Amino acid sequence: MKPIRFTVNGSPREVNCHPSKTLLDVLREDLNLTASKECCGKGECGSCSILVDKEVICSCLVLAGQAEGMDITTCEGVGLTANMDIVQEAFVSEGATQCGYCTPGLIVSSRAFLNSIEHIPSVSEIKTALGGNLCRCTGYAKIIRAVETAAKHQLENKGKLSLR
Amino acid sequence: MKAEAKNEKGNGGNTPFTWVGKRVRRIDGPEKVTGELKYMTDYQYEDMVWGKVLRAKYPHARIKEIHVEKAKSLPGVIAVLTHKDIPGFNGFGIVVPDQPVLCSDVVRCTGDAVALVAAETSEIAEQALGLVDVEYELLEVVSDPEKAMGKTSPQLHPDGNIHSHVKIKNGNVEDAFQEADLIIENTFYSPRQMHAFIETEGGWGKMDEEGFITIKCPGQYAYRDRMQIARALAYNPERIRVISSPIGGAFGGKDEITVQIYLALLAMHTNGRPVKIHYSREESVVAGMKRHPFKVQMKTAVKKDGTLLANRVRAVGDTGAYASLGGAVIALAIEHSCGPYKIPNVDLEGFCVYTNNGIAGAFRGFGVNQVCMAIETHMDMIAEKLGIDPVEIRKKNVYHQGEVSSMGHVVKSSVGTHKTLEVAENCDLWKNREKYKAEASEPWKKRGVSLATSFHGIGMGIGLPDYGAASIELLPEGKFKVAVGCEEIGGGNSTVYAQVAAEMLKCDISNIVVVQGDTSQTLDGGTVTASRSTYTGGRAVATAAPNMVSLLTETAAEMTGVVMEKIEWLPNRIVAAGETISYKRLFDYLYEHRRKTKVEGHFMLPKEKEEIKGSGGAPHHLYGYLTHVVMVEVDTLTGETDVLRVVSIPDAGKVINPQGLEGQTEGGAVMGIGYTLFEDVLIEGGYHKTRNFTDYIIPTIRETPIIETFPVEEAEESGPFGAKGIGEVVMIPIIAAIMSAIYDATGARIKHLPATPERIYNAIKQLKEQEAQPAR
Ligand code: FES
Numbered sequence: 009m010k011p012i013r014f015t016v017n018g019s020p021r022e023v024n025c026h027p028s029k030t031l032l033d034v035l036r037e038d039l040n041l042t043a044s045k046e047c048c049g050k051g052e053c054g055s056c057s058i059l060v061d062k063e064v065i066c067s068c069l070v071l072a073g074q075a076e077g078m079d080i081t082t083c084e085g086v087g088l089t090a091n092m093d094i095v096q097e098a099f100v101s102e103g104a105t106q107c108g109y110c111t112p113g114l115i116v117s118s119r120a121f122l123n124s125i126e127h128i129p130s131v132s133e134i135k136t137a138l139g140g141n142l143c144r145c146t147g148y149a150k151i152i153r154a155v156e157t158a159a160k161h162q163l164e165n166k167g168k169l170s171l172r
Numbered sequence: 173m174k175a176e177a178k179n180e181k182g183n184g185g186n187t188p189f190t191w192v193g194k195r196v197r198r199i200d201g202p203e204k205v206t207g208e209l210k211y212m213t214d215y216q217y218e219d220m221v222w223g224k225v226l227r228a229k230y231p232h233a234r235i236k237e238i239h240v241e242k243a244k245s246l247p248g249v250i251a252v253l254t255h256k257d258i259p260g261f262n263g264f265g266i267v268v269p270d271q272p273v274l275c276s277d278v279v280r281c282t283g284d285a286v287a288l289v290a291a292e293t294s295e296i297a298e299q300a301l302g303l304v305d306v307e308y309e310l311l312e313v314v315s316d317p318e319k320a321m322g323k324t325s326p327q328l329h330p331d332g333n334i335h336s337h338v339k340i341k342n343g344n345v346e347d348a349f350q351e352a353d354l355i356i357e358n359t360f361y362s363p364r365q366m367h368a369f370i371e372t373e374g375g376w377g378k379m380d381e382e383g384f385i386t387i388k389c390p391g392q393y394a395y396r397d398r399m400q401i402a403r404a405l406a407y408n409p410e411r412i413r414v415i416s417s418p419i420g421g422a423f424g425g426k427d428e429i430t431v432q433i434y435l436a437l438l439a440m441h442t443n444g445r446p447v448k449i450h451y452s453r454e455e456s457v458v459a460g461m462k463r464h465p466f467k468v469q470m471k472t473a474v475k476k477d478g479t480l481l482a483n484r485v486r487a488v489g490d491t492g493a494y495a496s497l498g499g500a501v502i503a504l505a506i507e508h509s510c511g512p513y514k515i516p517n518v519d520l521e522g523f524c525v526y527t528n529n530g531i532a533g534a535f536r537g538f539g540v541n542q543v544c545m546a547i548e549t550h551m552d553m554i555a556e557k558l559g560i561d562p563v564e565i566r567k568k569n570v571y572h573q574g575e576v577s578s579m580g581h582v583v584k585s586s587v588g589t590h591k592t593l594e595v596a597e598n599c600d601l602w603k604n605r606e607k608y609k610a611e612a613s614e615p616w617k618k619r620g621v622s623l624a625t626s627f628h629g630i631g632m633g634i635g636l637p638d639y640g641a642a643s644i645e646l647l648p649e650g651k652f653k654v655a656v657g658c659e660e661i662g663g664g665n666s667t668v669y670a671q672v673a674a675e676m677l678k679c680d681i682s683n684i685v686v687v688q689g690d691t692s693q694t695l696d697g698g699t700v701t702a703s704r705s706t707y708t709g710g711r712a713v714a715t716a717a718p719n720m721v722s723l724l725t726e727t728a729a730e731m732t733g734v735v736m737e738k739i740e741w742l743p744n745r746i747v748a749a750g751e752t753i754s755y756k757r758l759f760d761y762l763y764e765h766r767r768k769t770k771v772e773g774h775f776m777l778p779k780e781k782e783e784i785k786g787s788g789g790a791p792h793h794l795y796g797y798l799t800h801v802v803m804v805e806v807d808t809l810t811g812e813t814d815v816l817r818v819v820s821i822p823d824a825g826k827v828i829n830p831q832g833l834e835g836q837t838e839g840g841a842v843m844g845i846g847y848t849l850f851e852d853v854l855i856e857g858g859y860h861k862t863r864n865f866t867d868y869i870i871p872t873i874r875e876t877p878i879i880e881t882f883p884v885e886e887a888e889e890s891g892p893f894g895a896k897g898i899g900e901v902v903m904i905p906i907i908a909a910i911m912s913a914i915y916d917a918t919g920a921r922i923k924h925l926p927a928t929p930e931r932i933y934n935a936i937k938q939l940k941e942q943e944a945q946p947a948r
């Protein structure tokens with residue numbers, strides 16, 4: 009088997025696996041990055057969401073062979089407990105996680121959305137951005153608030169940066 | 173000791189709280205939002221093997237022969253097991269263990285397990301399943317619960333198809349129906365909802381060289397899972413460790429055994445290698461428990477002034493192939509079938525019936541959802557017919573603390589219904605409903621605003637043991653380890669336990685470590701079900717904490733020679749005659765003297781003494797109450813319905829964590845929207861038509877309405893700091909409220925859920941046709 013090479017969370021990685029293994033399984037089993045979860049395996053739930061370049065994709069639908077050369081960010085790459093990203097901070101402070109199984113996927117989608125905007129989003133923009141991520145626990149209300157809060161902090165931080 | 177220690181109920185006079193009642197952030201938040209938390213299905217082991225389950229090919233068939241030789245000889249296969257390989261009792265089930273671990277003679281649903289395989293890879297395991305040859309003789313499929321109850325139906329179990337029958341009678345309904353000014357009678361149907369937890373069933377099993385078995389599998393009661401495993405394996409339970417927390421969602425769907433016994437059986441045959449099973453969503457849909465679909469016939473009699481006179485109920489629940497908690501679900505449904513009202517004459521009857529339609533079991537609400545929609549729709553219809561305000565008619569009929577319920581028992585615990593109704597009638601949505609209704613987004617869209625109220629028993633009811641237990645241990649670094657059996661199911665009980673402990677120990681919450689759901693670390697404290705874990709576990713922690721205070725105060729006195737009275741228990745430290753003693757120093761001292769640093773707290777839930785005859789466990793001592801107000805918008809051209817606003821008014825006793833409470837009210841409301849409007853697992857002739865989230869739609873973020881939560885805090889004396897339970901009632905009245913709001917918007921009464929666009933559209937069409945016909 010030819011090794012498959014790609015970048016994950018900023019580090020170049022190389023795996024030897026069957027090219028038809030899903031990228032989700034590669035992340036979880038070969039690289040021990042288990043934030044991304046399998047829930048439906050069909051592209052319906054978003055719990056396996058990762059960032060490839062700027063796009064959110066379902067890693068359960070990508071085969072390892074297709075990942076060659078990709079630049080991948082998983083939830084772990086957005087931030088860890090020692091250095092949480094503002095969107096992760098906001099999910100904690102707003103109570104936007106319960107069982108937490110859907111949360112990494114939502115963090116990835118929310119980060120991607122925040123990367124794409126320079127304003128405080130409307131509820132309907134947030135709903136469109138996160139429409140592909142299922143959560144059975146929270147009813148999403150606090151997720152909406154968390155994204156608003158994170159957007160606000162992001163703007164504040166950017167404001168500070170521009171003052172320098 | 174000078175500090176005014178709070179007693180175990182947490183009543184510390186008027187002391188303002190530091191942690192209780194505050195929006196404390198979830199203690200497990202950071203590791204959840206970063207994905208660092210390892211769920212059981214996230215673990216990986218170098219020497220692992222994969223386990224898979226062979227399901228029945230038919231919903232009802234006799235097994236003539238099972239041939240496993242071919243599967244066994246496939247390279248890479250480690251073990252193939254059938255019923256013959258079960259050392260102990262081949263069955264499981266929380267109440268009646270009527271579900272075979274591996275079927276031996278008959279299969280009764282397509283979720284039935286027939287064989288287990290362990291193999292080097294998941295692909296080989298899958299292939300091996302295909303090589304197990306089972307010879308079947310087909311049997312007639314029982315798919316209609318009403319027919320199943322008849323004499324001519326094939327019998328699925330030795331005792332027949334009626335698993336349980338409950339009956340409660342009070343007063344004389346026939347006389348009351350004679351006297352009544354108005355009688356309303358209807359039949360309601362409710363769907364087979366799927367829990368749709370995001371983490372499907374799965375976990376790990378491993379047996380070490382000494383024969384000690386470890387099962388890591390999300391569940392809702394580690395000790396009972398262990399008992400059920402031990403029974404099937406004929407194994408000493410002390411030699412089995414079950415780790416059951418954290419859980420990627422459960423809602424009752426992981427209350428029963430899921431894969432624990434399979435894992436244990438396979439682990440006995442893999443030479444010490446850890447074995448993993450993790451269901452695909454498709455397998456979870458077929459094999460997992462569902463909510464019982466019900467048919468509810470209800471006849472309600474009332475006086476002109478709105479006083480409820482009588483209620484007759486007949487409810488039939490489809491439990492599928494096995495009982496699990498079906499009997500208890502039906503019993504709870506009947507107990508709650510008259511709503512939180514006082515109706516003097518009742519005749520209530522419920523049947524739990526076996527069919528070949530998958531398996532039904534525990535699910536948030538536990539039967540109350542299905543009957544609440546009936547009684548609350550009736551309340552709405554009665555109010556309209558009599559021209560009484562929907563709030564007034566409810567207020568008129570609710571029971572208060574100390575009054576007699578429809579069940580005929582005096583309700584001794586706190587009752588918040590009346591207050592929740594007062595809040596409802598004063599909330600913006602209700603007060604200004606006419607204005608909001610006039611603001612529909614399109615001319616063909618119609619808005620409706622309605623409300624409904626309900627209640628839900630907390631704890632197990634009569635006949636089942638119900639107790640809480642917790643331990644608190646001082647750790648070497650000076651932290652307190654709070655260990656509670658109740659798992660972290662997502663609802664945030666870990667944070668509640670930490671809050672209660674921090675409050676009572678007067679330390680920072682960061683000094684509390686919470687451990688849950690692990691038979692080697694936590695005491696047996698019952699299930700995380702029945703809306704009981706905040707109440708029971710919280711109270712157990714609150715009972716253990718004073719023991720820790722005594723232990724450390726005595727230790728400090730002994731260490732320093734200062735008399736007990738001069739020891740001060742202050743925030744984050746203990747002071748003995750001016751000298752500060754850290755928790756760490758206390759640990760060192762206890763450790764050097766070879767003394768225990770762990771204390772326990774135990775709590776028996778208060779129970780009613782007398783069971784209502786024939787009720788199967790009613791009444792409960794404690795109930796939680798909730799009123800929902802909702803606004804919907806119905807597209808009259810398509811029947812599509814959006815829930816735009818929800819006001820949730822719970823009476824959960826003292827709220828320990830408002831953010832956690834809102835998490836429940838919001839999550840429950842949205843789950844209730846899914847139940848009412850679109851969720852249903854379709855089974856035809858015993859075969860699932862529903863397969864995955866492609867054809868089972870749960871609410872997405874797009875369906876999230878504006879949700880407001882206004883708790884009414886009726887302190888419950890027996891609870892920790894006055895708390896009660898909340899986890900289930902949050903999704904119940906919203907169902908009926910949406911149904912009535914659809915009526916308010918369109919004039920069409922939906923009595924068959926889910927209220928799909930098609931059903932609503934047809935109901936509107938029918939209505940128009942009726943209106944077009946001249947009145948006879
Ligand atoms: S697991 Fe990939 S979308 Fe559901």
Ligand code: FES
Pocket residue numbers: 104105106107108109110111142143144145146370420421662
């Ligand atoms: S937090 Fe449990 S599924 Fe989202």
